[in-house]
Amino acid sequence: MFDTAYAESRYRVPEIPHRYGPGVHLLDDPFAWTLLTRACSPETGQPDMGRLVRMLYENLARVVLAAEFPRARxxxxxxxxxxxxxxxxxxxALSRTTKAVTVGIARAGTMPSQVVFELMNEVLDPALVRQDHLFMSRQTNEAGTVIGATWHDAKIGRDVGDRYVLFPDPMGATGSSMVSAVSYYKNSLEGTPAKCIAMHLIVTPEYIRRVHAEHPDVAIYALRLDRGLSEPAVLRTEPGTRADEEKGLNDRQYIVPGAGGVGEILNNAWV
Incomplete structure (x- = not known):
């Protein structure tokens, strides 16, 4: 006998209200906010930082897979x-025949991508799960303003046809790296991805505007939106209401309130 209670999924992502559109998912998750607050504290270093980021991405990955990946009887x-x-x-249940790629963008995204890779291997056919690696950095002008992303190296499988491509990168700041990475996966590899999904701990309004201006079909998931340099009147509005007036980046394109150098802390490497 088939129990009709499980004939369909009623799962919905818990989100805070916002007006950025259906492609943006800002999670309403006090448990994750608590862990993220600890991760952002100047008192938190290794090994606590690594443990916190792992827990946060395990939680975020469960949400993304439950919401975005195909289901099967x-x-x-x-x-x-x-x-x-x-x-x-x-x-x-999640369809085990789903093909997926997680992209580790060095260096802050290396460990989060490994977490997502391990989790997908538990619920999908491991033969259909792949992890790619990108090595890139911010490209800045003489004033220190970010003007793009510079690629240094990559280890990437050629086939992306019908694959769900996940980009777990903790800080969504300017959007330059994400735009570059998504463009490459859409235009320079074999096949067309089923969907591109960005997975962040924190994003800024500037990031959302930039990524969706270039790639409006990318699904953006984040545990927190930081727009701390916006005017008080803007902060009193629902996110996205006065999107062009929202500001989360300082003059050097670091997020405020943000978390500082997450890649540096995760790797204990301050270069």
Whole structure:
């Protein structure tokens, strides 16, 4: 017998209200906010930082996979089937035949991508899960303003056809690196991705504007929106209401309130 309670999924991502459009998902998650507050504290270093970021990305990845990945009907006997032939779970689960890629953008995104890779291997067919690696850095002008992203090296599988491509990068600041990475996966590899999904701990309004101006089909997931340099009147509005007046980056394109150099702290490397 099939239990109709599990015939369809009613899962919805818990989100704070905003007006950035349906492609932006700002999570309403006090548990994650608590961990993220600790991760942003100037008193937090290794090994605490690594442990916190791992927990945050395990949580974020579960949300993204549950919301975005295809589902399939399963019929799986349980251990009770030896005594009760009807002991079979018949319902929905994530489709194990989903093809996926997680992209580690060095250096802050290296560990988050590994976390996502390990989690996807648990719920999908591991033969269909891949991890790519990009090495890039901010490109700045003489005034220190970010003007793009410079690629240094990459280890990338050629095929992206019908794959869900995930970009777990903690800080969504200017959007330059993400725009460059998504453009490459869309235009320079074999096949067309099923969907590109950006996964962040923190994003700025500037990031959302830049990424969706270049790639409006990218799904953006974040645990927190930082617009701390906006005027008080703007901060009193629902995010996205006065989007052009929202500001989360200082003159050197660092996020405020932000978290400082996450890549530096995760790697204990201050260069």
């Amino acid at each position: 399963v019929d799986v006997p349980t251990r009770m089937a030896a005594a009760h032939p009807e002991a079979v779970y018949r319902g929905l």
